[in-house]
């Protein structure tokens with residue numbers, strides 16, 4: 001059983017994150033993506049980013065863990081949300097953008113490679129990926145959930161096949177330089 005298969009862990013994460021809003025990050029997304037574009041959010045969790053994204057885009061939320069989706073859907077029955085593992089990217093829908101905020105660190109390095117390949121398939125032509133990571137060298141487990149850290153060069157390499165780099169930059173979430181944002185655009189694979 002995974003950490004977020006336990007409803008208590010999901011409820012306590014939702015409570016802990018209730019005042020966390022990625023306002024600056026989503027303002028930045030608006031520089032790369034036209035209003036009303038379609039966005040798939042991976043790992044929507046409590047749905048804080050999802051709600052902000054909805055102000056400008058047509059958003060589909062997703063998460064691997066049923067409890068997050070159930071809780072959000074009960075409060076927002078009209079929301080377009082689905083259960084999806086970011087590793088498998090198992091959907092027959094396509095999107096102009098795939099967005100995630102501190103979700104892909106939960107994947108192993110090998111799973112991230114699989115996810116990136118799957119994301120390429122799910123993106124529309126000229127579509128973009130907009131993802132954040134924790135910055136560093138280490139890997140940690142919190143309650144059985146992996147947090148895999150990355151440096152810029154490794155992320156650039158991982159997102160190089162079939163994508164053009166638009167932006168990679170460090171930013172502060174809790175401490176200076178603790179996070180990385182990467183934005184890439186889909187191109188044909190050579």
Ligand SMILES: C[S@@+](CC[C@H](N)C(=O)[O-])C[C@H]1O[C@@H](n2cnc3c(N)ncnc32)[C@H](O)[C@@H]1O
Pocket residue numbers: 004017042043044045046047048049050062063064065068084085086087100101102103106107
């Ligand atoms: C840091 S939270 C993201 C919070 C979200 N951005 C928000 O607005 O509150 C990480 C989320 O990733 C989800 N997650 C972890 N592994 C996943 C996977 N393999 N596929 C999809 N979601 C996953 C977790 O269930 C959790 O909701």
